[in-house]
Amino acid sequence: MSNPPEKKTLGRVVKHTEMPDLSKSFSSVLLAEAITSKRTGMKLTLVDVSQVLNISKPTLIKIEKGDVNVQFFNVLKVMEYLGLSFSLVSDDASHHNNKKVNDEQWY
Numbered sequence: 001m002s003n004p005p006e007k008k009t010l011g012r013v014v015k016h017t018e019m020p021d022l023s024k025s026f027s028s029v030l031l032a033e034a035i036t037s038k039r040t041g042m043k044l045t046l047v048d049v050s051q052v053l054n055i056s057k058p059t060l061i062k063i064e065k066g067d068v069n070v071q072f073f074n075v076l077k078v079m080e081y082l083g084l085s086f087s088l089v090s091d092d093a094s095h096h097n098n099k100k101v102n103d104e105q106w107y
Helices: 028-041 046-053 057-065 072-082
Strands: none
Touching: 028 057, 028 072, 046 057, 046 072, 057 072
């Protein structure tokens, strides 16, 4: 029995990028870095992901640069495909302690 021919990669090799420190304060850039790291860790090209999800490559590039003008639905679609999820954290301590919180203070 002969071995199947090796699959040749077309285009560029995907270089894995480091996962950012997710304990840092949330930002669009931090999310973008996490998405990029996950995609590259899975050895997926921008074209691979954009074709599977039926979104344009420029949109995916914007997502991976942290562009806040991208439709949130597309960000969620990419995250779901890559196996990433949000963890929502609520600070209800101010409500339980009956402390008044200045509206200009937010965390």
